Amino acid sequence: MIGTLNALVDLVEQRTDDEIDVTAFAREHGTTEYHLRRMFSSLAGMPLSEYVRRRRMTLAGAEIVAGASGLLDVAVRHGYGSVEAFGRAFRAVHGIGPADARRDGGPLRTQPTLRFRLSVEGSTPMHVTITTRPELVLAGHAATVPLIHEGVNPQSQEHIAGIPAEEHARLKALSDAEPSGILAITADIEPDAPEGAPLTYLHGVALQASTPVPDDLDRIPLEAGSWAVFATEGPFPETLQNLWAATATEWFPSNPWRLRLGPSIVRYLEFTGTHAACELWLPVEPA
Structure with missing residues (x-):
């Protein structure tokens, strides 16, 4: 996966004037667009599109300051059909x-330019179980909330x-299936959604x-399928959020599994408000 992400970065550098076919790229590298975008976003700290x-x-800013080309030429060279659309994108990034x-x-x-590297220190101990579950239904009370990477939502x-x-x-x-008990469920999130993007939270x-x-x-x-179950314990919510990040930086790059479409589930085994023992359930399939 690390090599695939770096190849994607190289493609971004090569294709500065056109849309990148991420679906085709993922297929050529033996993975899925969903998993690729999720891993890129988790490791880079920003969506692929951003x-x-x-x-x-x-690159456009450097060309404009150099003054060798007109604004329309620069806009077209970087995939924009008009000076107006290019100007809006330029201002959104540079502020001018x-x-x-x-x-x-x-x-x-x-x-x-990003360059991904695999961390081999194993700095976040992870206790992981792969389990297969039949078709299930998650039922409860849902709300639309913003995506927040750090701190309490x-x-x-x-x-x-x-x-x-x-x-x-x-x-x-009502609970009659594993994972049992009250669950915190996150669904309907785009694979490379930026912080603040809406998602469905189901309690x-x-x-x-x-x-x-x-x-x-x-x-x-929920369709029948495999789940990777990560167990952790520590200060809440930092420990859980660090575990989420570690699945992308350490576990997925070094294990033959990839994310499949579906919600993430957190089961709290103990919870005091500031300390939690919990399980993070992620839907996976063989890579």
């Missing part, structure tokens, strides 16, 4: 328009706090596919 835009505007950059020489924001917390205690007890009694339980779901509950059907 990296492409930053790199193109970095291309005409201002040409006149004043900057300031410009530079995005260096206040909108998720507000959603949970708004669920009455007796409803928590009802959900727990609920796992049910057998044959179990009737009460009409007042939201539901997410």
